[in-house]
Amino acid sequence: MAKHKTPLLDQLESGPWPSFVSDIKQEIEHRYANPKGVDFQVPAECPDDLLGLLELSYVDGETHWKHGGIVGVFGYGGGVIGRYCDQPQKFPGVAHFHTVRVAQPSGMFYTTKFLRDLCDLWELRGSGLTNMHGATGDIVLIGTSTPQLEEIFYELTHKMGNDLGGSGSNLRTPACCLGESRCEYACYDSQELCYQLTQQYQDELHRPAFPYKFKFKFDGCSLGCVAAIARSDMSFIGTWRDEIRVDQKIVAAYVGGEFAPNAGAHSGRDWGKFDIQKEVVDLCPSGCMRYEGGKLEINNKECVRCMHCICVMPRALKIGNDRGLSILIGAKAPILDGPQMGSLTIPFIKAEAPYDNLKEFVESVWDWWMEEGKNRERIGETLKRLGFARLLEVTGTTADPRHVQEPRHNPYIFWKEEDVKGGWQREISDYRSKHQR
Amino acid sequence: MALVYEEAKATIIEFCNSKAKTKSKFYFNDFTALFPDEKGRDVKKILTQMINEEVLVFWSSGSTSMYGLAGAGKHAEGED
Ligand code: HEM
Ligand code: HEM
Ligand code: SF4
Ligand code: SF4
Numbered sequence: 001m002a003k004h005k006t007p008l009l010d011q012l013e014s015g016p017w018p019s020f021v022s023d024i025k026q027e028i029e030h031r032y033a034n035p036k037g038v039d040f041q042v043p044a045e046c047p048d049d050l051l052g053l054l055e056l057s058y059v060d061g062e063t064h065w066k067h068g069g070i071v072g073v074f075g076y077g078g079g080v081i082g083r084y085c086d087q088p089q090k091f092p093g094v095a096h097f098h099t100v101r102v103a104q105p106s107g108m109f110y111t112t113k114f115l116r117d118l119c120d121l122w123e124l125r126g127s128g129l130t131n132m133h134g135a136t137g138d139i140v141l142i143g144t145s146t147p148q149l150e151e152i153f154y155e156l157t158h159k160m161g162n163d164l165g166g167s168g169s170n171l172r173t174p175a176c177c178l179g180e181s182r183c184e185y186a187c188y189d190s191q192e193l194c195y196q197l198t199q200q201y202q203d204e205l206h207r208p209a210f211p212y213k214f215k216f217k218f219d220g221c222s223l224g225c226v227a228a229i230a231r232s233d234m235s236f237i238g239t240w241r242d243e244i245r246v247d248q249k250i251v252a253a254y255v256g257g258e259f260a261p262n263a264g265a266h267s268g269r270d271w272g273k274f275d276i277q278k279e280v281v282d283l284c285p286s287g288c289m290r291y292e293g294g295k296l297e298i299n300n301k302e303c304v305r306c307m308h309c310i311c312v313m314p315r316a317l318k319i320g321n322d323r324g325l326s327i328l329i330g331a332k333a334p335i336l337d338g339p340q341m342g343s344l345t346i347p348f349i350k351a352e353a354p355y356d357n358l359k360e361f362v363e364s365v366w367d368w369w370m371e372e373g374k375n376r377e378r379i380g381e382t383l384k385r386l387g388f389a390r391l392l393e394v395t396g397t398t399a400d401p402r403h404v405q406e407p408r409h410n411p412y413i414f415w416k417e418e419d420v421k422g423g424w425q426r427e428i429s430d431y432r433s434k435h436q437r
Numbered sequence: 438m439a440l441v442y443e444e445a446k447a448t449i450i451e452f453c454n455s456k457a458k459t460k461s462k463f464y465f466n467d468f469t470a471l472f473p474d475e476k477g478r479d480v481k482k483i484l485t486q487m488i489n490e491e492v493l494v495f496w497s498s499g500s501t502s503m504y505g506l507a508g509a510g511k512h513a514e515g516e517d
Contacts, residue, residue, distance in 0.1 A: 067498050067499065069496070069497075070497075071495045071496065071497035071502065072495065075488065075489060076495075077488070077495040077497070077502055078495075078497065078502065081497070081499040082497070082499075083499075099499075167497065167499060167500075168495075168497040168498075168499065168500065168501060168502030169465070169497075169500075169501055169502040170502065203481075203485075207481065207484075207485055207488075208465065208495065208497070208502035209465045209477065209478075209481045209484075210465070211464075211465075211466070212500070212501060213500060367477075370466075370469075370477045371477070375464045375466065375501075376501055
């Protein structure tokens with residue numbers, strides 16, 4: 001039986017949604033019953049005290065957690081987020097309540113053995129409470145004490161072949177969609193690129209030297225299953241530069257009702273007959289499609305690769321053959337200056353092993369941010385402060401109409417000396433030979 | 438000019454000690470500022486070696502990371 005009364009938290013269980021309070025209560029009972037006789041290394045009452053402490057925070061309207069402290073295991077500057085409670089006598093089970101971030105496999109494919117081993121490890125050396133997966137994408141193990149950290153790390157690395165993820169001013173655990181393993185829309189192997197960059201940038205992941213956090217996310221196409229465009233400082237989004245492949249016969253079959261649109265995803269309700277004009281052509285964001293005389297035409301030059309038409313008629317339309325990805329920079333959450341989506345920086349780049357072209361780009365961006373970024377400044381903020389043109393310059397990217405989001409607000413152009421033939425110096429007599437006073 | 442480990446280490450320790458009255462934790466770029474002619478990556482190698490020798494320790498809020506001399510200020514166990 002739980003030792004703390006939690007009337008305020010109990011109320012949270014009354015709503016229509018699954019409640020974390022119910023989940024924690026289940027773990028409280030499980031730990032007190034201890035059917036497998038586990039020799040808990042973190043007090044059995046840990047989840048119980050967690051709810052007790054949270055109830056107290058609700059009563060006081062204040063947090064009882066202290067921020068900061070331990071960061072990892074020996075030699076690592078991230079992966080563990082230290083948390084200490086400020087009422088350890090009343091809630092000894094959560095005196096220490098550190099979070100451990102564990103790198104998730106690409107595409108989150110697990111064996112049941114791995115999951116069982118992970119749960120066994122966390123039952124023995126932690127609170128038993130997990131978050132699969134955190135907003136970062138990693139496996140988040142919440143609630144353990146300092147002496148357990150090295151033990152957990154040893155088990156993870158030596159027995160389970162896994163590693164800690166990132167936290168603090170590091171490269172954070174990179175995350176990708178399941179890409180080519182399951183999805184025909186993948187324009188590059190998002191899992192492989194995620195894995196290769198994770199391996200390449202181990203030092204950046206484990207030893208902090210950035211002004212602030214930095215996240216990579218990899219979407220195989222613009223449908224964005226990991227929402228890279230909104231959630232990562234550098235987003236890799238699959239795209240193509242040739243043409244959408246169209247099979248007119250199958251388009252006709254969709255129109256004739258032979259195939260369900262969206263692969264039947266909306267079949268729970270009768271939406272009426274499929275209307276290609278209304279459901280595809282009129283919804284194309286760049287207005288570059290036409291359906292006339294039973295033929296679908298696409299002006300591929302204007303297509304923005306949004307994936308909508310392909311999603312509606314996946315048998316008839318397919319991603320192009322000349323594939324690669326776009327790189328966007330600077331998405332971030334609101335803390336300073338409001339939320340921001342990534343800015344398109346590289347419209348198209350090939351993504352093939354060994355990915356040297358991508359690594360070169362990544363490093364040029366980091367060199368700039370590490371030099372110019374202020375402490376606790378996300379790259380999206382550096383970008384705003386110093387200007388997008390500066391990013392293009394330091395990465396050796398040629399400006400392109402696709403970089404332009406809207407017309408200039410300011411009609412003046414300030415030339416730099418190196419952009420002007422002959423610099424700021426001129427021979428006044430040359431000028432006067434053409435222009436009278 | 439390449440960094441010599443022992444010299445760079447001494448500079449870093451001296452810097453941390455000179456600030457000891459007001460600060461026990463430092464941002465990465467406080468150290469790069471000590472070596473204006475060196476690449477950030479080379480300064481990082483020195484810091485990493487000092488971490489491995491347990492002269493320096495990391496500190497983090499969860500979102501931001503800092504470096505400090507082992508035993509200076511509040512750290513891990515003494516977090517109160
Ligand atoms: C294709 C030719 C031209 C274009 C596209 C152009 C465009 C512009 C623009 C965008 C502005 C700024 C408006 C603003 O501040 O809101 C401007 C201002 C001005 N333009 Fe032009 N202009 C052209 C030719 C000329 C010529 C030939 C002259 C004079 C011989 C001229 C005289 C001025 C003056 C006096 C201003 C106001 C400057 C100020 O108040 O700061 N423009 N022009
Ligand atoms: C008044 C209460 C709190 C405030 C104002 C607060 C504020 C913050 C802020 C501003 C960040 C940085 C987020 C970012 O950079 O995206 C952060 C990160 C974090 N906080 Fe808190 N926090 C509070 C309580 C807590 C508590 C009670 C816990 C856990 C027991 C916690 C765990 C974390 C973790 C794990 C992170 C790192 C998240 C990440 O970097 O992805 N915080 N917090
Ligand atoms: S982002 Fe695109 S490629 Fe990746 S899983 Fe989602 S739909 Fe498929
Ligand atoms: S992918 Fe999007 S932009 Fe391109 S043709 Fe289809 S609907 Fe239009």
